[in-house]
Amino acid sequence: MPGMMPFGLKIAIINRAFHKRLDEKASAMGLTSVQLRVLGSISRLEETGQSEIHQNDLERIEHVTHPAMTKLLQRLESKGFIRCVPSEIDRRYKKITCTEQSSGIHRMILAQDEEVLSELCKNFTQEQKQTLLQMADMLLKNIEAE
Numbered sequence: 001m002p003g004m005m006p007f008g009l010k011i012a013i014i015n016r017a018f019h020k021r022l023d024e025k026a027s028a029m030g031l032t033s034v035q036l037r038v039l040g041s042i043s044r045l046e047e048t049g050q051s052e053i054h055q056n057d058l059e060r061i062e063h064v065t066h067p068a069m070t071k072l073l074q075r076l077e078s079k080g081f082i083r084c085v086p087s088e089i090d091r092r093y094k095k096i097t098c099t100e101q102s103s104g105i106h107r108m109i110l111a112q113d114e115e116v117l118s119e120l121c122k123n124f125t126q127e128q129k130q131t132l133l134q135m136a137d138m139l140l141k142n143i144e145a146e
Contacts, residue, residue: 021116043098043106054093
């Protein structure tokens with residue numbers, strides 16, 4: 001049956017399965033997988049030494065609209081995972097930082113992501129798994145080039 005499915009449907013099914021597994025892991029922390037992914041982006045940017053992280057940075061990285069990101073950040077702040085304070089560089093923006101509770105969380109997220117990928121690729125050889133990741137990177141480069 002999978003061989004007969006249109007490619008878009010295959011991607012949609014894979015995406016839903018991946019999200020479902022990540023949602024299960026995120027819910028243990030009281031988060032959705034989307035909230036956890038945004039939190040991971042903040043944590044990763046902090047660790048790379050970015051001086052200030054603003055909402056528009058996260059919107060660009062996550063491909064999310066301004067209103068959607070505003071709600072996500074409000075929820076993360078109300079749950080105590082992030083702090084939003086006026087920017088020291090430009091007062092029109094809020095600087096977003098992880099709290100002690102979420103600092104470095106991107107490493108845990110990477111481990112969870114790898115765990116879910118391994119579950120979905122359980123019958124793959126290491127070479128097949130590597131090829132899949134390379135092809136996904138190629139698709140993403142094509143999307144970014146548009």
